[in-house]
Amino acid sequence: MSRIFLILSVAVLAFSSFAQEKMPKVAREFRGLWVASVANIDFPSAPNLTAEQQKAEIIKLLDLGTELKLNAIIFQVRPMADALYVSEIEPTSWFLTGESGKKLDFDPLKFAIDESHKRGILLHAWFNPYRVSHASMKGEVAENHITKLRPDLVRTYNNGQILDPAEKDTQSYVTKVVMDVVKRYDIDGVHFDDYFYPYKDAKNSDFPDDKTWDEYKKSGGKLSRDNWRRKSVDDFIQNISVEIKKIKPTVMFGISPFGIWKPDDINIKGTSAYDTLYADSRKWLQEGWVDYLSPQLYWTSAKEGQKFPVLLNWWKNENKKKRHLWVGVATYRVGDKERPEYTPEEIVLQIDTTRGQLKDEAGTIHFSAKPIMQNKGNIRDALRDKAYRGNALVPLSPYITMSLPTSPELKFTKQVNGDILASWKNKGKVEAFRWVLYWNDGKGWKPSILSPNMLDANLPASMNIQKLAISSVDRLGNLSEPTIKEIK
Numbered sequence: 001m002s003r004i005f006l007i008l009s010v011a012v013l014a015f016s017s018f019a020q021e022k023m024p025k026v027a028r029e030f031r032g033l034w035v036a037s038v039a040n041i042d043f044p045s046a047p048n049l050t051a052e053q054q055k056a057e058i059i060k061l062l063d064l065g066t067e068l069k070l071n072a073i074i075f076q077v078r079p080m081a082d083a084l085y086v087s088e089i090e091p092t093s094w095f096l097t098g099e100s101g102k103k104l105d106f107d108p109l110k111f112a113i114d115e116s117h118k119r120g121i122l123l124h125a126w127f128n129p130y131r132v133s134h135a136s137m138k139g140e141v142a143e144n145h146i147t148k149l150r151p152d153l154v155r156t157y158n159n160g161q162i163l164d165p166a167e168k169d170t171q172s173y174v175t176k177v178v179m180d181v182v183k184r185y186d187i188d189g190v191h192f193d194d195y196f197y198p199y200k201d202a203k204n205s206d207f208p209d210d211k212t213w214d215e216y217k218k219s220g221g222k223l224s225r226d227n228w229r230r231k232s233v234d235d236f237i238q239n240i241s242v243e244i245k246k247i248k249p250t251v252m253f254g255i256s257p258f259g260i261w262k263p264d265d266i267n268i269k270g271t272s273a274y275d276t277l278y279a280d281s282r283k284w285l286q287e288g289w290v291d292y293l294s295p296q297l298y299w300t301s302a303k304e305g306q307k308f309p310v311l312l313n314w315w316k317n318e319n320k321k322k323r324h325l326w327v328g329v330a331t332y333r334v335g336d337k338e339r340p341e342y343t344p345e346e347i348v349l350q351i352d353t354t355r356g357q358l359k360d361e362a363g364t365i366h367f368s369a370k371p372i373m374q375n376k377g378n379i380r381d382a383l384r385d386k387a388y389r390g391n392a393l394v395p396l397s398p399y400i401t402m403s404l405p406t407s408p409e410l411k412f413t414k415q416v417n418g419d420i421l422a423s424w425k426n427k428g429k430v431e432a433f434r435w436v437l438y439w440n441d442g443k444g445w446k447p448s449i450l451s452p453n454m455l456d457a458n459l460p461a462s463m464n465i466q467k468l469a470i471s472s473v474d475r476l477g478n479l480s481e482p483t484i485k486e487i488k
Contacts, residue, residue, distance in 0.1 A: 034076070070122055092174070130162040189251060294327055295327055296328040312327060409426075410484075
């Protein structure tokens, strides 16, 4: 394992008031990146790449994550009732192979998980629950696509097709797909985007669910049509949440709804997700059905009627059960000539706004990877050099019960020149996802967050280290008790 000289320019919080043996708090913030596969937005860049080219693109994306000190990737694995992984339920995605249902030469999801975890980056599997077609796809879907197996569940709207959310078989089918991934893959989270009932078409037509609605009324249903639609989505969300936790309690469930629940009396204007998409996202947050909510706050800090800090504060006040609020930001708009107000400075300001309002619970997810990779409008430089100058652990999730990681083993030798050669290794059954190395130079403890594959360090004599400590970190950001050594 390569050795490095540890430097003091690390992101830490104030620690001078702590007792000598009490470790300082480390920086915490969720730093996510959406990697979209639909329409080949981010990955893969084209639908006909070789397996080696696809692997290289995944590596490049994760290297970007390491460079920017991100700690999570939201990887789209199901753009339209298809799979960017090996599945016996749904066909391989056209966006991956250029042919729906084509046999894979490797498993992109498993590869992405393994490579993410090597870097100490979480991977959340992103599903679009209802969409079954997209205009950018060419050719026919495979014979095992849901549109051919169960056309009775499919509705056509606004030149596209989606599964009817109110059909019980739709809910059962999508739940089966999601649970298949939860069971078979070592993912860290399940993620849904903002597509529930579809956005309105240009004519403001109603969604064509007369068949399902009539069946509901004949069965004795008393809800209004709007409330019936919302309940259909609510029931699905609640059940998914329960099923995930039954299988793997530590796998997080997150949703990124449209940023406005519904316009209210705080001068917020715009589309009402509650009334248009039948997405009662506030309820999902307040019921604790989600581990995190990522409302897409795709407006600037000064946008009249939709100001970023005002919307963020509204969501913060609605978070009664103290789940995570990790907001989506429109990083992709930086460099767009039609939107000059989206500058790198605006995105950095939005990140700073979340930190100011949410403190150690702060978090943002950037949409999407490609513009950052291209350094569109110098956004990559701004994120690296201004927003994310030091590593951060993810915020803690105290409502998820689990044992703390085991304290690691720590050894050191003092070299002739006064340098300290330190090494550490895991002692528990669960591998450390990251490490926090602490050192004390007589003026208090200082921490540094390290990647999982860093198992030693050469600490120069100039650091004047008197005590050394190491903690292991699990995927939920929990720290072990530190192992402390006195340097003599």
